[in-house]
Amino acid sequence: xxxxxxxxxxxxxxxxxxxxxxxxxxxxxxxxxxxxxxxxxxxxxxxxxxxxxxxxxxxxxxxxxxxxxxxxxxxxxxxxxxxxxxxxxxxxxxxxxxxxxxxxxxxxxxxxxx
Amino acid sequence: xxxxxxxxxxxxxxxxxxxxxxxxxxxxxxxxxxxxxxxxxxxxxxxxxxxxxxxxxxxxxxxxxxxxxxxxxxxxxxxxxxxxxxxxxxxxxxxxxxxxxxxxxxxxxxxxx
Numbered sequence: 001x002x003x004x005x006x007x008x009x010x011x012x013x014x015x016x017x018x019x020x021x022x023x024x025x026x027x028x029x030x031x032x033x034x035x036x037x038x039x040x041x042x043x044x045x046x047x048x049x050x051x052x053x054x055x056x057x058x059x060x061x062x063x064x065x066x067x068x069x070x071x072x073x074x075x076x077x078x079x080x081x082x083x084x085x086x087x088x089x090x091x092x093x094x095x096x097x098x099x100x101x102x103x104x105x106x107x108x109x110x111x112x113x114x
Numbered sequence: 115x116x117x118x119x120x121x122x123x124x125x126x127x128x129x130x131x132x133x134x135x136x137x138x139x140x141x142x143x144x145x146x147x148x149x150x151x152x153x154x155x156x157x158x159x160x161x162x163x164x165x166x167x168x169x170x171x172x173x174x175x176x177x178x179x180x181x182x183x184x185x186x187x188x189x190x191x192x193x194x195x196x197x198x199x200x201x202x203x204x205x206x207x208x209x210x211x212x213x214x215x216x217x218x219x220x221x222x223x224x225x226x227x
Contacts, residue, residue: 042205042217043159056214088157099147099209100166105159 003027004106006091012112015081021109023074023091029104031097032074034066035090037108043090049074050097081113116141118208120218127196128226134181135191135204135221143210148189150180153203153220162204165189196225 004025013019023032031050035043048056049068057066063085065077074091088108094101117140127133139148150162165173165180173180181190193200206218 040203040220040222042220045214048214090157090159092159097212099143099145099211100164101147101209102149102161102164103215104161105151108157110157 004091004093004104006089006106006109008109009107010110010112012114013078013081014114015083017081018077018079020078021076021089021091021111023076023093023106024072025093025104025106026072027093027095027104028071029093029095030071031094031101032068033092033094033103034074034076035092036085037088037090039088047076078111081111083113086111086113116143116146116208116210116214116216118206118216118218120206120221122221123219124222124224126224126226127193127200129198130195132192132194133196133223135193135206135223137189137191137206137218139187139189139206139208141208141210146208146210148180148182149207149209149215150178150189150191151205151207152200153205155202159205163191193223198225198227201225 007022034046037043046060047066052068067075090108091106092103094103119138146167148165152160163175163178177194179192203220
C-alpha cells in the first residue's frame with residue numbers, strides 16, 4: 001500500500017481565515033514533505049519532516065505553519081494568506097532520506113485564496 | 115548544485131506508438147537516484163520508475179523503461195504502446211544526499227487516438 005491521503009480536496013478561504021490542511025500515511029514512512037505547485041510548474045518544496053522533526057524549511061512565509069503530531073500525520077496551518085498562495089498543495093512521504101527512497105504523493109489540496 | 119533539465123515542454127504521440135521523454139541532469143553527488151512521475155490533470159503525482167546511479171541495468175516497469183546513460187547524464191523515459199490514459203505531465207526528478215528532490219520543468223504528453 002503506497003497511499004498518502006490529503007484532506008480537504010478543495011479549499012476556498014478568505015485572506016483573514018485560518019484553515020488547516022491534513023496529510024496522513026500508514027506506510028511507516030519517517031520522512032514527510034509539503035510542496036506547493038502552481039499550474040504547469042514543478043512542485044516547490046516547502047517543508048520536510050524527518051522522524052517528526054522539522055529538517056528543512058525552504059524560507060516559507062510564516063503564514064504557513066507546519067506541524068507533525070505523530071509519525072503518520074502532517075498538518076499545514078494557514079493564516080492570513082494572500083491570493084498568490086492559491087495553488088495545489090501536495091503532501092509526500094518516503095521511508096527515509098536516502099537516495100533510493102521514493103517519495104509517494106497524495107492527491108493534493110487545491111487552495112483558492114480570495 | 116543539483117539541476118534537472120527537461121527540454122520538451124510538449125510532446126504528441128499516436129496511440130500504440132512508443133515515445134521518449136528527455137531528461138538530463140547535473141550533480142556533484144557521487145551517488146544519486148533518478149525518478150519519473152506522471153501527473154494527470156487530477157493533480158496527483160504518480161511514481162512511475164526509479165534508476166539508481168550505480169545500477170548496471172536500465173530500469174523497467176511494465177510499459178515504462180528508463181534509458182540511463184550515466185556518461186551523458188541523461189535519464190530518458192520510454193513509454194511503449196502509448197494509451198490515451200498516458201496523456202499527462204511527466205516530471206523527471208533527482209535525489210542525492212539529504213531530503214530534497216529536484217524536479218525538472220516537466221513535459222506535457224498528449225496521446226492522439
